[in-house]
Structure formats: C-alpha cells, structure tokens
Amino acid sequence: MASSRSAMLQVMLVVAAALAAAPCVLSDPSPLQDFCVADLKAAMAVDGFPCKPASTVVDDDFFSALMVAAPSTKNPFGVNSTRATVSVFPGLNTLGVSITRTDLAPGGINPPHSHPRGSELVLVVKGEVMVGFTTSTNLLYSKVVKENELFIVPRGLQHYQLNVGTGDAVFMAMFDAQSPGLVVPTLGLFATKPAMPMEVLTKTFLLGADEIDVMKSKFVGF
Ligand SMILES: *[C@@H]1O[C@H](CO)[C@@H](O)[C@H](O)[C@H]1NC(C)=O
Numbered sequence: 001m002a003s004s005r006s007a008m009l010q011v012m013l014v015v016a017a018a019l020a021a022a023p024c025v026l027s028d029p030s031p032l033q034d035f036c037v038a039d040l041k042a043a044m045a046v047d048g049f050p051c052k053p054a055s056t057v058v059d060d061d062f063f064s065a066l067m068v069a070a071p072s073t074k075n076p077f078g079v080n081s082t083r084a085t086v087s088v089f090p091g092l093n094t095l096g097v098s099i100t101r102t103d104l105a106p107g108g109i110n111p112p113h114s115h116p117r118g119s120e121l122v123l124v125v126k127g128e129v130m131v132g133f134t135t136s137t138n139l140l141y142s143k144v145v146k147e148n149e150l151f152i153v154p155r156g157l158q159h160y161q162l163n164v165g166t167g168d169a170v171f172m173a174m175f176d177a178q179s180p181g182l183v184v185p186t187l188g189l190f191a192t193k194p195a196m197p198m199e200v201l202t203k204t205f206l207l208g209a210d211e212i213d214v215m216k217s218k219f220v221g222f
Helices: 002-021 183-188 198-205 209-218
Strands: 079-084 097-102 108-112 118-127 128-134 140-146 149-153 158-161 170-177
Touching: 002 097, 079 108, 097 108, 097 158, 118 128, 118 140, 128 149, 128 170, 140 149, 183 198, 183 209, 198 209
Parallel strands: none
Antiparallel strands: 079 097, 097 170, 108 158, 118 149, 118 170, 128 140, 128 158
C-alpha cells in the first residue's frame, strides 16, 4: 500500500516537472474577464496594456472608424496600410485580434514583410491582388485573389501583395494578434538607425559600397 502511494507520488512529480518544463505559450492570452479596455497612457506591458478602470469604459472604446476613409497611395510603392491594432483601438486589448485595411494603387506593391506575432487572413474587397508568401525552406505559395476571396498567410512568414488588376485594389488583413508586429527586410537592411555597417551589407549582397549606396538612397525617409 505504502509503496503504491509512493509510486503514485513519483508519477505526480514527473507530471508536474513535465508541465513546468513545457514551452511557454507564444500567443496572445485568453481574456480572464469580459473585457480589458487598454489604458493607452500606461507603459506597454509584456502581454499588452493594463485595463482602464471599468467605470471609465465607454462605447467608443469598442468602436473604430479608422478604416472608413480611403488613404492616399501617392508614394513610390503605391500602397497605404491603415492599422487598427490595440494602440489605436483600445477595446482590442487582450482579445487576440486586429485588422488592417491596405489600399493599393494600380500596380502598387505592399513589399515583402512579415508579422512575427500573427497569422494574416486576407480578404480582398476590391480589385485583384496577387498574394504570395515564402517558407523557411524558400518555397513560394501564391494566388491571384479577387473580390470576396480569401488567402491565409501563416504566422511569421514573409509575404507580399501586388495589385495586378486594372484599377485600385483594397484588402482587409485580419490578424490573430492585437499587435502582430511588422518586419520589412528592405527597411531592416537599408534604412536602420543607426545604419547597418557597410561591410555587413557589401558582404551579404556580394556588391560594392557604391551599389549598396544606390539601394540605400531608395529608402531614405521610410
Ligand atoms: C497614408 O494615407 C494617409 C491619409 O491619406 C496619409 O496621411 C499618409 O501620408 C499616407 N501614407 C503614405 C505612406 O503614403
């Protein structure tokens, strides 16, 4: 009897140790309450923002008209993204969702980029958009996506959107993260502050410093 109890205890200890060693969950948390409207004046914490006192929560905390107006796409890439993430839409805090409206001029490109904290469900609401993503083994998956069609970009993978239709294009990108993050390799290489050492860039691209300078000159101001 006593030995079976100690065997049971041993099993429990092993289970407890396994649980303690389990990898941490790298995703937005499930909410512990109905809502936790972000107190945007507080410094950002690891899992988002602290909650506003419930007595100060108002209807507008759960509302955003950010995406109503078409933004200007008059820039060299012909793209403009309007992001409704937690920092501008406090009701999203702790809920693990956000959305971006991206407008593309004819021929416009949303250059290759990735979102470290979110998968991206693309819904084209106007025009025709070529969406493509690349994998960690350098495979490329791509489709031309038309009005009301969907395309999913898995979390963290590099992707782009190109307007291949005849007019303007608009798509909504829904994320399973309140703040999916944005990494743009072109900017992360040629427009960092401070600048990446020239030797790193010339050796990475197998180019001369003059050629790197041409690349850098294209990204001034972005
Ligand atoms: C995006 O559109 C807004 C609103 O029209 C404009 O203020 C902003 O400069 C645009 N951004 C770019 C990069 O064109």
